[in-house]
Amino acid sequence: MDVDLVVPLKHPRDGKSRLRGAVETAHHPGLVLALAKDTLAAVTSSAQIRRVLLVAADPRAVAELAELGVEIVEEPAEKSLNAAFRHGEALLKADDPAAVVGALQADLPALRAGDLTAALAEAAGRRAFVADRQGTGTTLLLTAPGMPLEPRFGPGSARKHAESGAVPLSQALPTLRSDVDTPDDLAHVRALGVGKHTSAYRAELFI
Numbered sequence: 001m002d003v004d005l006v007v008p009l010k011h012p013r014d015g016k017s018r019l020r021g022a023v024e025t026a027h028h029p030g031l032v033l034a035l036a037k038d039t040l041a042a043v044t045s046s047a048q049i050r051r052v053l054l055v056a057a058d059p060r061a062v063a064e065l066a067e068l069g070v071e072i073v074e075e076p077a078e079k080s081l082n083a084a085f086r087h088g089e090a091l092l093k094a095d096d097p098a099a100v101v102g103a104l105q106a107d108l109p110a111l112r113a114g115d116l117t118a119a120l121a122e123a124a125g126r127r128a129f130v131a132d133r134q135g136t137g138t139t140l141l142l143t144a145p146g147m148p149l150e151p152r153f154g155p156g157s158a159r160k161h162a163e164s165g166a167v168p169l170s171q172a173l174p175t176l177r178s179d180v181d182t183p184d185d186l187a188h189v190r191a192l193g194v195g196k197h198t199s200a201y202r203a204e205l206f207i
């Protein structure tokens with residue numbers, strides 16, 4: 001089953017405000033971009049991912065991510081996370097109305113293609129989601145083929161996605177559940193093993 005993914009991204013200067021203080025202020029945007037690069041590198045190395053559409057608050061600020069093989073579009077007039085996901089979904093469905101669309105967070109720097117593949121296999125064409133490791137948030141929401149995404153991201157989104165009928169995926173999927181919102185999350189993914197962008201970024205800071 002081929003999947004088209006939507007990945008939303010704020011301006012790196014504005015995003016991940018709860019992560020502020022993990023690195024010096026001047027390094028914050030670079031760290032946010034590094035998290036996204038490692039996420040996208042894992043995604044684009046997954047055989048089942050057909051397209052990746054980045055819905056950006058400011059496409060120019062994240063233009064370097066296009067090198068990873070993703071398409072970048074500007075977010076719609078309605079500035080919200082769920083509006084960004086719906087916009088990406090509409091663009092992808094305009095090209096292929098029968099597509100399976102996935103909504104993925106851009107802050108999964110330990111992500112391995114194998115966990116993504118395993119999640120797609122368990123979903124097996126059902127509208128399904130992966131809760132974050134705390135069990136409250138959502139890192140991935142998948143549609144059934146040609147069916148609506150109905151994103152309910154935000155605080156308590158795991159419960160909201162379950163209440164809306166999405167199937168909670170039950171495999172361990174440690175690298176897909178480890179999103180980075182706080183400095184504690186950053187320590188967690190570093191122990192798990194981050195991709196080269198986040199890893200190199202840390203080295204740069206400590207040289």
Ligand SMILES: Nc1nc2c(ncn2[C@@H]2O[C@H](COP(=O)(O)OP(=O)(O)OP(=O)(O)O)[C@@H](O)[C@H]2O)c(=O)[nH]1
Pocket residue numbers: 008009010011014015016017018019055056057075079080081084105106107181
């Ligand atoms: N395009 C777009 N992306 C968004 C928007 N809100 C959140 N995102 C992105 O969605 C992802 C998940 O959001 P959060 O984990 O809450 O990240 P955040 O809003 O940057 O983090 P905090 O400031 O700490 O709440 C991140 O990659 C954000 O950049 C939005 O309004 N528009």
Ligand SMILES: C=C(OP(=O)(O)O)C(=O)O
Pocket residue numbers: 081105132136137138139152153154155156157158179181
């Ligand atoms: C918006 C969400 O992400 P986070 O918890 O990472 O802010 C969510 O989990 O729905």
